[in-house]
Amino acid sequence: MIDIIIQNYEKTKREILVEYDKDSFFENWQENETWEVSFNVTKTDLNSTAFDLVDYESSVIFNGQEFVIKQMTTSAEGKAVSKSVTATHIYYTIQDGRQYNTVTGVRSIQQLLTHVFSAGNRGFSWEVIDPNSKFLTVEQENFGNANYLKLIEEILSDYDAVVIPDNKRLTFYPRAEYGEKVEEQIRYKYNTDSVKFDIDTYSLKTQIKGFGKKKEDGTYYFTPITYTSPESDKWGIRIQDPVEDERYTVVGNMTERLKIDLQDYPAISGSVTLKWRITPKKGDYVPFIYEPLNIRTYIQVVGLKTYPALPNKPPEITLSNTKKTMTSILANLAKKGVI
Known part of the structure; x- marks a missing residue:
């Protein structure tokens, strides 16, 4: 049994929520994008006090973390009144x-x-x-x-x-x-039959050029530099769009930026639904083995959707090895109707 505590906006009342729909409760974390909990609850004699505290801007306390109710749908069927709730981690109130x-x-x-x-x-x-x-x-x-x-x-x-x-x-x-390598593997036909992956080499490049800031006389603080990945020995020279960023005045900083930006291996991103629970943490690198495509590599956990009230239901895990610009947090929240 997990405890869900509801706290009013004024933080003057707290109640444990009971008799909620355990099948509906999940926690969803996506790296640098979202962290939320969601559940459905119907008012009963036993949970009526806590039910009345479930409202916009009230808090949901789960696993020691505070989430703020930002989305809620109230419905009624006969005398039964229900609420469907999505609460976003308190971190996102930083936008205020x-x-x-x-x-x-x-x-x-x-x-x-x-x-x-x-x-x-x-x-x-x-x-x-x-x-x-x-x-x-x-x-x-x-x-x-x-x-x-x-x-x-x-x-x-x-x-x-x-x-x-x-x-x-x-x-x-x-x-x-960020993240640690773990040995608890995800393997096709072993602990997952459900694999949805996007694997491509369209963005695989092995060379990139960087242009930094210009001086008032039109010359650069440092001569534009070219970084070539060791992977070029395998894939040949494939040129990525250059980095043109006037924030850089030091050649060493630009070199590190080029190494970060260059996508010099096939991009792998996707999700798996497991047959049983494993316990990777946020950011962990897990061994992923997928024989049909001859994939044997470590891929980082960048998303976790868990069902804490259902101990036998395994998590849904999002994995990625892709070097990419962070997904816009604001755009994501806007899509969810949070802002």
Whole structure:
């Protein structure tokens, strides 16, 4: 039995929700995109107090994390009144803050986060975990004048970062340092029959050129550079669209950017539904074996949909090895009707 606690917007009342539809309850996390819980509940004599607390902007407390009800449908059939609820993690309320001031120049990820929250932390705190100094400094131009969520989205993209919220505590990791390799494999016909994957080589490239900032006299701070992947020995020279970014004035920073941007292996992304539970965590790299396509590789967990009230129902896992620009958080939330 899992506990779902409903708390009113004023945070003056809390009740455990009972007699909800356990088949409907799920938790869905997609890296840098969404984290939400959803469930259906019908009013009964036993849950009437908690049921009445289920309302827009009320909180759902699950597994120690706070989610805010942003979408709800109320329906009635005879005397039975039901609610269908989607609650988004408290992290996404960060969009309610705004930094009007802007900064320009070379900045570290720490400096940008300090700038974002200098307009008021709204109860949030943050830390950057970067033991191997993967985060580079990046030239910024007029960074600011947007809501906090939009600015954090820019940071995630510019610094190739991942943010993991723990309620209002935000931890930022370099993508290269995030997640662990686990040995609990996902294997076709072993623990999954349901595989939906997009595997292509259309975007496979082995060479890319980078253009940085120009001086006032029209010359570059550094000569445009070309990075060629070792994979070119196998695939030949396949040229990717160049990076043209005036934030870069240091050749080493541009080189690292080119290595990150170059998609020098086949793109694999998709989802699997397992036959039984395995326990990968967010960001873990799991062995994925799919004999029909001769795939044997580690692929990162970038999404988890679990059914905590149904202990025998396995999770749905989204996997990807694709280097790509972060999906727009705001666009995703807008599609969901959250903003």
